[in-house]
Amino acid sequence: MTIRKYLQLLLCFLSFNSVAQSQEKPTLDIGDPAPPLQVREWIKGEPIQQMERGHIYVVEFWATWCKPCIEAMPHLSKLAAKYKDKVSIIGVDVYEKESTSAGKIKAFVDSMGGRMDYHVAIDDSNHMEEEWIVAFDEKKNGIPRTFVVNAEGQMAWIGHPKDLDSVLQKIVNNDWNISRSKIKRNEEAHFQKLQKETIYFLNQYMNEPNLLLSKVNSLLEKEPRLKRSPYIPVYVFSALLKTDQKQAYEYAKSILTEPDRDHANISYLFIGAIQFHAETSSLLPEIYAIGAEAYEKYKDADNAKISNLSKYYNDMASWYWLANNKPKAIETQQKSIEALKNQKEYSTSELATRESQLKEYKEKEIGK
Incomplete structure (x- = not known):
């Protein structure tokens, strides 16, 4: 799967039918x-x-x-x-x-x-x-x-x-104030449309990271409102993962600590970008550290609904381990086991795997 394809799939959560421009024109408004x-x-x-x-x-x-x-x-x-x-x-x-x-x-x-x-x-x-x-x-x-x-x-x-x-x-x-409500709603609709157009445009440059960063900067100069989009950061972060991982870490850290951001969606996108790049590249511990932080942000967000909390904690623990944060990896792996046991039904083999991983973490931590 190409990174362009990955982002096309990932960004579909705008809505189930937002990838294609709607042919239906609204007939009513506020x-x-x-x-x-x-x-x-x-x-x-x-x-x-x-x-x-x-x-x-x-x-x-x-x-x-x-x-x-x-x-x-x-x-x-x-x-x-x-x-x-x-x-x-x-x-x-x-x-x-x-x-x-x-x-x-x-x-x-x-x-x-x-x-x-x-x-x-x-x-x-x-x-x-x-x-x-x-x-x-x-x-x-x-x-x-x-x-x-x-x-x-x-x-x-x-x-x-x-x-x-x-x-x-x-x-x-x-x-x-109905008039104000109508204006606000239409502004939000226009911004959503602008974000979709931006996604289509930037996807063309996913295999050219330096050019992608240049295109992002040009877009932000023309349309400063896009700075608040949850989608711009994943393009910048993905490009930096290819060109300068330390800078990618600093950038992601600044975004995840910036107030008034859509941290749930941004965290979700950062996690996906790291997962993708981990399949083909060697990543620095700092990248896994920021990935684990993104996991935490997404979990804590009000709109983050996690279907398999045990697996979620298990994946997060592995990134804490790769980030050389062994105590946090052990703590999170324990949460993975607790979450699995709290399920109405669970696989005993899956539990054994989680417990074996926890044992391995503890043994390596003791033997460091």
């Missing part, structure tokens, strides 16, 4: 009248036939397979209770697999109990997807996705449920 509700079936709460003036509605798009959606549900339930006389929260199930029946969706909702304590419905023939998600150009952002309709029936805000608290309070208090 401030426009909200589309009507059209659902197939209400499976929890009193059915809401239409949105009434003088009342506020939160429409949350989710799916049974979506972990971030599930994690947001208890919080949405608290908001539903807090604003029960002024706000109705509606969870609309979308993007389900064909094999997921209405019965399975209802069983899931029932199993959530009070953690999903608001109105819940199932999309009707993709109507809500088309008239809401697609019409407002939100498909690129995936789910969970939250739409807030104010008391005048206007779309007031669209975003991630984790950002809903302060927004909803201002809308309830009639202190929300």
